[in-house]
Amino acid sequence: MAGRVQPVLAGAVTALVGFASSFTVVLAGLRAAGASDAQAASGLLALCVACGLAAAWLGWRHRIPMSVAWSTPGAALLVATGPPPGGWPVAVGAFLVSGVLIVAAGLFPPLGRAVAAIPKPVAGAMLAGVLLPLCTAPVRALVELPTVAGPVVGGWLLLHRFARRWAVPGALLVAVIAIALTAPPTGLTGAALAPSVTLTAPAWNTSALIGLALPLFLVTMAAQNVPGMAVLVGYGYRPPFGAALRATGLASLFAAPAGGHAVNLAAITAALAASPDAHPDPERRWVASVTAGVGLALLGLGAGVATALVAVAPPILIEAVAGLALLGALATALASAVTDPATREAAVVTFVVTASGVTLIGVGGAFWGLVAGCLMLLLFHRRPPVVPPPVDHSSDGRSATPTARRTRPSATEPIRSAGT
Template sequence: MPLNAQTFWTGLVVAVVGFFSSFPIFLQGVLAMQATPEQASSALMAGAVSMGLAGIVLSLWLKVPASVAWSTPGVAFLAVSAPDSAGFAGAVGAFVVAGVLCVIAGFWKPLARLAASIPAAITMAMLAGVLLSICFVPFRALGEAPQVALPIMLTWYVVGRFSRLFAVPAAVLATLVLVVVHNGGGLAAPDHVLTHPVLVVPVFSVSAVLGLGLPLFIVTMATQNIPGVSVLKANNYQPPTGKMFATVGLFSILSAPFGAVATCVAAITAAMCCDEHAHPDPAQRYMAAVWGGVFYCVFGVMAAVVTHIAGLAPPMAMACLAGVALFNVFAGSASAALKDEDTREAAALTFVATSSGVSILGLGGAVWGLLIGCVVHLIKRKM
C-alpha cells in the first residue's frame, strides 16, 4: 500500500498527543510503586512499545483504526496508592493479574459484563477521587516553587484556549525549557540513548491482587477499554470486542515483566484516527492507527532520554506537569460522576472515600471507595 500523507501525519499527531500528554503521570505511577530510575525507564519503554505493537496488530488484523494506549487512569491510581510490601516486583505481579483478567474478559463475557455493570458514575467518582490529590500539586507548587509552576500552568492554559489536544504537549515543552534553565543552559548527555529493558520477576500476593491488580483492571476496563470500543462503534466500525480486550490484555501480560502498566484500547486518539482528516475513505483510516503505533514504538525506544531529562527537572516540575495533564480528565470524571441524581449519593461517597487516602486491611482508598459506592447504590435500588 502506498504511503498516504494524511494517515502518516495523523499517526504522528496521535503518538505525540498520546505519549507526551501522559508520560509524566506514567513515571509518577511507577515511581510511586518503588521502581528504580532504570526500572522506570524500562517501564516507559515497555508501555510505549506495547501499545504501539498492539495498535499495529489490531489495526492490520481487524482493519479498524484501533488506537491503543497505556492506562492513564490506571497509572494515576498507582501514583496515589501505597506500594506493595514486595516493592516494584509486587506491583508488576499486580500488572500481570490485571492483564490476565482482561484476557479472560475477552473470552468470557460474564466477566466483561461484571466490569461494565458497575455504574459509570461510581467508576468516574473513583477516578476523580484518585486524580484529586494529583491535581492539587500544581497549586501547591505555586506557593512553594512559583518559578516552576507558573510557566507550566500558563502555557497549558493559553495553548488550551486554541487547542486542547496540544495544551499538555506545549506544557511539556515549557517544562523542557525550565529543565535547561535549571541546569545552567545545557543538559548532561544521558549514559545511553536507546533504552535498556530491565526484567522484573513478578511477585504475587493477595494484598497486591486485591489492592492493586483488581482496581487497575476495573478502572482500565470502565474508563478505557469499553469507551474505546464505543468510539469505534459510534464511527460505524464493528470491531470484535472480545478479540480486542484479549489482545490488549495479552500485550499487558507480555510487557508487565519489564514494568509496563496495563495496555488498553484508547478513546481520544481512536476518535482522531476515525476522523475524516485521517483519510477521506473510512476503510483506509486504520492506517492512521498503524502509523501511530509505529511512532509509539520509536518514542518507547527513546524512553531513556525522556526519563534522563525528567531526572534533571527542578523540584516539583514533573509532579506539576502531571497535575496539569490531568486537569481536564478530572473535570470530565467529576462531572460525569455527579450528573445523575439517582447515583449522586453513591458517587459522592465513592469520591470522598477515594480521595481521603484511607488504608484499611492493606486496601487503599480507591478500593474502599468503589466498595462503598457499589453497596450504597445496591441498597438504594432495593429500597
C-alpha cells in the same frame, strides 16, 4: 498521493500527542510504585513497544483505526496507591494479574459484562478520586515553584484556548526548557540515556491483588477500554471488543515483566485516528492507527532520555504536567459521577473514600471507595412507588382498567391485524 500521506501524518500526530501528553503520568506512577529510574525507563519503553505492536496488529487485522495506549488512569492509580507491601516486584505481579484479567474479559464475555454492570456513577467517582491528587499538583506547584510552574501553566492555558490538542505537549515543552535552565550542569551526567530493558521477577501477596491488581483492571476497563470502544462506534465502526481485549491484555502481559503496568484501547487520542481528519474515506483510516503504533514504538527509544529529564526535575513540576494532562479526564469522571441525583450520595462517598488515600489491611483507597459506594447503593436504594391503576366507580360496579379504556394502540405498540 495526498490521500496516502494523510493517514500516515495523522498517525504520526496521534503517536506524538499520545506520548507527550501522558508519559510523565506513567513515569510518576511507576516511580510511586517503587521502581528505580532504570526500571521506570524500562517500563515506559516496554509500554511503547507493546502498545505499538497491539495497535499495528489490530489495525491491520481488522482494517479499523483501533488506537492503543497505556492506561493513563492506571498510572494515576499507582501514584494514589503508592508502593505496595513487598515493593516493586509485588507491583509487577499486580500488573501481570491485571493483564490476565483483561485477557479473561476478552475470552469470557460475562466477565466483561460484570465490569460493565458496575454503576457508572460509582465507577466515575472512583476514577475521579484516583485522579484528584495529581490534578491538584499544578496548584501546589504554582505555590512552591511560581517562577518555574507559572510559565508551564500559562503555556497550557494559552494553547488550551487556541490549539487544545497541543496544550499538554506545549506545557511539557515549556517544562523541559525550564528544567534545562534550572538544572545543575552535571544533572544528566551518568544517566542511562540509551534504551534498555530491566526485567523484574514478579511476586504476589493478597493485599496487592485486592488493592492494586483489581482496581488497575477496573479503571483500565471502565476509563479506557469502554470509552475507546464508544469513540469508534461514534465514528460508525463496529470494532470487535473481545479481540481488542485479548490483544491488549496479551500486550499487557508482554510489558509487565519489564515494568509496564497496563495496555488498552486509546480513549483520549482515539479520535485523532478515527475522525475524518485522518482520511475522508473511513475504509482508509486504519492506516493512521497502524502508523501511530509504529510511531509510538519508535518514541519508546527515547524512554531513557525522558526518564533522565524527569529525574533531574523537581518532582512537583513533573506532577504538575501530569495533572494538567488529566484535568479533562477528571472533569468527565466527575460529570459521570454526579449526573443522576438518585445515586449522587453514593458517588460522593466513593469519591471521598478513594481520594482520602486510606490504606486498610494493606489495601488502598480505590478498592475501599468502590466497596463503600456499592454498599451505599445497596443500603439506600429506593424502589419507585407502585401506583395503583385508576378505578372508575361506575354505576354497574365494574372498574375500568387502562387496557379496557384504551381504544387505540400506543405509539410504541405495533398494530395487530384481526385474528392475532
